[in-house]
Amino acid sequence: IVPAVAAQSDELAGQARAGFQQATLLVQGPLGINQAQIDGTINMAIERLRGSIGGVASGVLTGAAIFANALAQTILTLIVAFFFVNDGRRIWGGLVGLLRPTVRDDADALGKRSFTILKAYSRGIIVVAVVDAALIGLALLLIGVPLTLPIVVLTFLGAFFPLIGAVVTGAVAVLVTLFSNGLTDAILVLVAVLIVQQVEGNLLYPYVVGGSLELHPLLILLALAGGTAVAGVVGALIAVPVAAVASGALSYLSGREPPDAAPVAQG
Secondary structure (H helix, E strand, C coil): CHHHHHHHHHHHHHHHHHHHHHHHHHHHHHHCCCHHHHHHHHHHHHHHHHHHHHHHHHCCCCHHHHHHHHHHHHHHHHHHHHHHHHHHHHHHHHHHHCCCHHHHHHHHHHHHHHHHHHHHHHHHHHHHHHHHHHHHHHHHHHHCCCCHHHHHHHHHHHCCCCCHHHHHHHHHHHHHHHHHCCHHHHHHHHHHHHHHHHHHHHHHHHHHHHHHHCCCHHHHHHHHHHHHHHHHHHHHHHHHHHHHHHHHHHHHHHHCCCCCCCCCCCC
8 A cells, every 4th residue: 555655646746736726716716816826825835834844854864764763763662562562550550659659549540541541542533534534535436536545545644633634635635636537526525525524523523532532622723733833743643632631631630639638627
């Protein structure tokens, strides 16, 4: 799957851009927008993007070094995951044992609560991603849209970025269809995307993921914005589960009894 998606990524980007240009032609007349204004807005966005990543791009390593670094990180991640799965309870017990006796019970409860939230969120978001990708892929196949595989993969990955990911991946699917198949099929894809998003928002998320989050959509957007500003794509990826864990911790702390509370002597 990975080689096939990588081979079609450039074509996907090109068709999405061409679809966007066709969409701008459709709205120029009704909205009174000329091509110069559109090009100026696009160029301004590109320049801002280049400016934000210029510092990172200047320090990019060679391809071999990147591959070696990624391989080392993958191996390290697998080793750490193995020890956590195999000896997780003992490791956690040892960490809690390093704390003062007065806070051990709270730390243990917070840790177990956080792990439960993360486990439920991870399981739920994977289910949502698989269902979204399968439904979008089925719709694209029935309509006859090219580049279905990379769009399906993009949809799967987009599900890990709540609210924003669905909008971006849906827009890519519509723009590619507009360029390759025309306006009628693009409208059909748009309808399919909206239906899938309604199923996700009203059925999948509330029942599969919602119970582990208990976060207002506004808080999710703020978490995504803050995570992106602090750590880019990685920050956006972990922002929502971190916010969910923080919310669970605050809920626990606000509902527990003060540890040093003592009954007042009656006299």
